[in-house]
Amino acid sequence: xxxxxxxxxxxxxxxxxxxxxxxxxxxxxxxxVCLNGGPxxxxxxxxxxxxxxxxxxxxxxxxxxVTFLWFEECAFGFFDDPTSPTPVYHIDxxxxxxxxxxxxxxxxxxxxxxxxxxxxxxxxxxxxxxxCPPDVVEIWTxxxxxxxxxxxxxxxxxxxxxxxxxxxGFSDVLQPGTQPGDPETIVTxxxxxxxxxxxxxxxxxxxxxxxxxxxxxxFYLDAIKGSCPNALSASDTTGLFSYVxxxxxxxxxxxxxxxxxxxxxxxxxxTTVDRMSFQVKDLGRxxxxxxxxxxxxxxxGYMDMAINASKSAVISxxxxxxxxxxxxxxxxxxxxxxxxxFTAYDCVxxxx
Numbered sequence: 001x002x003x004x005x006x007x008x009x010x011x012x013x014x015x016x017x018x019x020x021x022x023x024x025x026x027x028x029x030x031x032x033v034c035l036n037g038g039p040x041x042x043x044x045x046x047x048x049x050x051x052x053x054x055x056x057x058x059x060x061x062x063x064x065x066v067t068f069l070w071f072e073e074c075a076f077g078f079f080d081d082p083t084s085p086t087p088v089y090h091i092d093x094x095x096x097x098x099x100x101x102x103x104x105x106x107x108x109x110x111x112x113x114x115x116x117x118x119x120x121x122x123x124x125x126x127x128x129x130x131x132c133p134p135d136v137v138e139i140w141t142x143x144x145x146x147x148x149x150x151x152x153x154x155x156x157x158x159x160x161x162x163x164x165x166x167x168x169g170f171s172d173v174l175q176p177g178t179q180p181g182d183p184e185t186i187v188t189x190x191x192x193x194x195x196x197x198x199x200x201x202x203x204x205x206x207x208x209x210x211x212x213x214x215x216x217x218x219f220y221l222d223a224i225k226g227s228c229p230n231a232l233s234a235s236d237t238t239g240l241f242s243y244v245x246x247x248x249x250x251x252x253x254x255x256x257x258x259x260x261x262x263x264x265x266x267x268x269x270x271t272t273v274d275r276m277s278f279q280v281k282d283l284g285r286x287x288x289x290x291x292x293x294x295x296x297x298x299x300x301g302y303m304d305m306a307i308n309a310s311k312s313a314v315i316s317x318x319x320x321x322x323x324x325x326x327x328x329x330x331x332x333x334x335x336x337x338x339x340x341x342f343t344a345y346d347c348v349x350x351x352x
Contacts, residue, residue: 038118044162128161159193181340184211212343220286228294
């Protein structure tokens with residue numbers, strides 16, 4: 001009887017190949033690796049705080065693509081796209097200072113799924129970002145007790161925070177002037193913003209109140225150069241508005257810091273108007289009785305300052321178009337080179 005060794009050898013070879021293939025398959029058919037990038041800690045940015053999570057580092061050892069599925073069971077949160085490798089998880093922070101949610105990510109590849117959990121924590125640890133209104137220089141018409149320093153006139157602070165409605169308040173320190181050239185009062189206003197988590201931020205606004213009177217004027221103003229009376233047509237908005245600041249004995253216009261010059265209304269209606277250009281020369285003699293009287297044209301030997309501004313800017317900025325048929329007191333204020341303040345004013349008749 002003969003044995004067929006070749007056939008046996010062939011079966012052995014087939015079996016060995018089958019076992020090798022199965023072993024290789026077992027080695028390469030590994031589950032995906034789940035990497036969710038957590039734990040996460042975010043600073044609160046508002047009632048709806050978006051938190052970007054990142055599971056893109058997950059992979060499958062055999063190289064097959066990975067898909068994603070995120071889950072959460074917190075009533076205060078939701079995913080914008082739970083199938084994204086980098087979804088945004090929105091957490092509702094209304095009325096709270098901290099929240100934590102456990103989320104699950106599933107990495108899916110080659111028919112296999114690997115799960116991994118992490119935490120997402122949102123907390124409010126920062127004070128509100130407060131922005132003060134700009135510093136203000138105004139004519140003091142009503143006084144600090146509730147008139148001229150009313151924030152409706154001088155501006156309100158604003159604040160942004162996790163808390164959508166931080167409490168904003170202010171306190172004032174008043175410094176009255178004591179020397180010639182001092183403002184009537186300087187108000188240092190400290191604004192505060194407090195959120196519902198006990199955080200506070202502050203900023204400081206300075207309000208300079210000038211209180212001009214006839215006896216206090218060092219320089220005198222002719223609101224419309226060479227015109228008597230100072231008539232202005234509200235409908236003529238072209239060209240330049242030219243006015244004169246008169247110098248006199250002891251008050252030299254060369255001592256003025258021209259960068260500080262601002263034209264305004266004596267009652268603070270409207271805004272201020274910057275100068276465009278100026279020229280220094282002897283232009284006339286100011287009246288030193290009623291500021292609304294006509295000034296003299298004869299020269300007095302003292303240098304004066306002729307100043308130009310945009311007529312349209314003056315009419316619109318000082319709201320002169322609403323005063324047709326009336327008289328308005330306009331004021332020019334600024335500082336001398338030594339830091340002292342001055343204010344001069346005159347009247348303008350507004351014609352149609």
